[in-house]
Amino acid sequence: MSSELLDALTVLEKEKGISKEIIIDAIEAALISAYKRNFNQAQNVRVDLNRVSGTIRVFARKDVVDEVYDPRLEISIDDSRKINPNYISGDVVEIEVTPKDFGRIAAQTAKQVVTQRVREAERGVIYNEFIDREEDIMTGIVQRIDHKFIYVSLGKIEAILPVNEQMPNESYKPHDRIKVFITKVEKTTKGPQIYVSRTHPGLLKRLFEIEVPEIYDGTVELMSVAREAGDRSKISVRTDDPDVDPVGSCVGPKGQRVQAIVNELKGEKIDIVQWSNDPVEFVANALSPSKVIEVLVNEEDKATTVIVPDYQLSLAIGKRGQNARLAAKLTNWKIDIKSETDAAELGLLSNEQDEFVSEAPSSEQDE
Structure with a gap:
C-alpha cells in the first residue's frame, strides 16, 4: 500500500463527495477480516492505515490479566510490563503482528472496499438529491419501454413511469424528452428507486x-x-x-x-x-x-x-x-x-x- 491510495481517496472525496475518512475506516475494518481469514488468526486485532504514508500495520490487542487462559486474547502482567512498565490488570496491550506479505492482500481488499463504498456513496448521493425533489418536476429522456413501465433517464438515474401514470392521449418513443412529476423516492438494496408520473395533479x-x-x-x-x-x-x-x-x-x-x-x-x-x-x-x-x-x-x-x-x-x-x-x-x-x-x-x-x-x-x- 502506498500514498497513491490516499491520493486516489482525496480525488474521490472531491469528485464523488465521499468522505475520505469513511472509506479509510471501511478499509481498516475490511483488512481486519482479511487478516483473520488469510492467516487463520482468531485474536482481536486493529489495523492502522497511516494517513500520510499509506502504510498499513496490524496490531494484536490483548487484555492484561493476572492469569492467562487464552494467549491469543490475553497477556500476563509480567509480560505486558516488559513492553511498558506502567501496564496494570485490565489494560489493553497492542503488539504489531503485520505479516510480511500483507501488502498484496491489503491492496486487493482496499480496491474491493473502495469500489463498494463508491457504489454505495453514489447511491446515497443520488437518494439524497432526489428525496428532496419529491413532488417536483423534472425533464427526462425516454430510454426504453416495456409492457409495465417506461424508463425515463433523469441524468444520474433511471426513473420508472408506470402504465397507470401515463397519459392516455400520449404515445412515447425512445429519446423523447418529457416532463415528469416525481411521486416517490425509495431506498432499495439495488439503490434508490424513483417513480414518476404524467397524470398527477x-x-x-x-x-x-x-x-x-x-x-x-x-x-x-x-x-x-x-x-x-x-x-x-x-x-x-x-x-x-x-x-x-x-x-x-x-x-x-x-x-x-x-x-x-x-x-x-x-x-x-x-x-x-x-x-x-x-x-x-x-x-x-x-x-x-x-x-x-x-x-x-x-x-x-x-x-x-x-x-x-x-x-x-x-x-x-x-x-x-x-x-x-x-x-x-x-x-x-x-x-x-x-x-x-x-x-x-x-x-x-x-x-x-x-x-x-x-x-x-x-x-x-x-x-
Missing part, C-alpha cells in the same frame, strides 16, 4: 409555477387542482394584490402561458377560475364555462344545488359528467345540478333572483 401545478412568474413569486396563489389527465383539468387561483388579475396572469398575453402548458400536456384542456372562500361564488366559477343562475348551499353536508339555464344544463354537466365532476373535486363541495325548469317545479328558485349569472373572471376551453 402536481405536474399541472408545477407547470403553472414554471410558466407563471406571479405564481412562482407568490403574488398569485394556486389554490386547488382537479385533473383528468389527457382530457381536461381545472385550477383555481387567487391573489391579495388588487392590481393583479390572477386568472389573466395564468392565461398570459394572447394565452401564451396556458397554451405552453396545454402543449406540454398534448392538448389537455385547462379551465382557470377565480377562487373564493364563498362557496356560492366558488362553485359557480368552478362550473365554468357554463353560466349559473343560483347556488343553494347546505353547509352541514357540504353540498350545493346549482341551478343553470335549461340550455346550459348539458354544458354544466359536461361530457360523461366531467365538468361537474371536476368542479366538485376543485371546490371539495358536492354539486347537484338542476335545470331552471326543474328547479322551478321543485320550488328551489328564490323569488328575488332574476338571474344570478356567474360572470367571475375565468379562462376555459370549449368542450
Whole structure:
C-alpha cells in the first residue's frame, strides 16, 4: 500500500463527495477480516492505515490479566510490563503482528472496499438529491419501454413511469424528452428507486409555477387542482394584490402561458377560475364555462344545488359528467345540478333572483 491510495481517496472525496475518512475506516475494518481469514488468526486485532504514508500495520490487542487462559486474547502482567512498565490488570496491550506479505492482500481488499463504498456513496448521493425533489418536476429522456413501465433517464438515474401514470392521449418513443412529476423516492438494496408520473395533479401545478412568474413569486396563489389527465383539468387561483388579475396572469398575453402548458400536456384542456372562500361564488366559477343562475348551499353536508339555464344544463354537466365532476373535486363541495325548469317545479328558485349569472373572471376551453 502506498500514498497513491490516499491520493486516489482525496480525488474521490472531491469528485464523488465521499468522505475520505469513511472509506479509510471501511478499509481498516475490511483488512481486519482479511487478516483473520488469510492467516487463520482468531485474536482481536486493529489495523492502522497511516494517513500520510499509506502504510498499513496490524496490531494484536490483548487484555492484561493476572492469569492467562487464552494467549491469543490475553497477556500476563509480567509480560505486558516488559513492553511498558506502567501496564496494570485490565489494560489493553497492542503488539504489531503485520505479516510480511500483507501488502498484496491489503491492496486487493482496499480496491474491493473502495469500489463498494463508491457504489454505495453514489447511491446515497443520488437518494439524497432526489428525496428532496419529491413532488417536483423534472425533464427526462425516454430510454426504453416495456409492457409495465417506461424508463425515463433523469441524468444520474433511471426513473420508472408506470402504465397507470401515463397519459392516455400520449404515445412515447425512445429519446423523447418529457416532463415528469416525481411521486416517490425509495431506498432499495439495488439503490434508490424513483417513480414518476404524467397524470398527477402536481405536474399541472408545477407547470403553472414554471410558466407563471406571479405564481412562482407568490403574488398569485394556486389554490386547488382537479385533473383528468389527457382530457381536461381545472385550477383555481387567487391573489391579495388588487392590481393583479390572477386568472389573466395564468392565461398570459394572447394565452401564451396556458397554451405552453396545454402543449406540454398534448392538448389537455385547462379551465382557470377565480377562487373564493364563498362557496356560492366558488362553485359557480368552478362550473365554468357554463353560466349559473343560483347556488343553494347546505353547509352541514357540504353540498350545493346549482341551478343553470335549461340550455346550459348539458354544458354544466359536461361530457360523461366531467365538468361537474371536476368542479366538485376543485371546490371539495358536492354539486347537484338542476335545470331552471326543474328547479322551478321543485320550488328551489328564490323569488328575488332574476338571474344570478356567474360572470367571475375565468379562462376555459370549449368542450
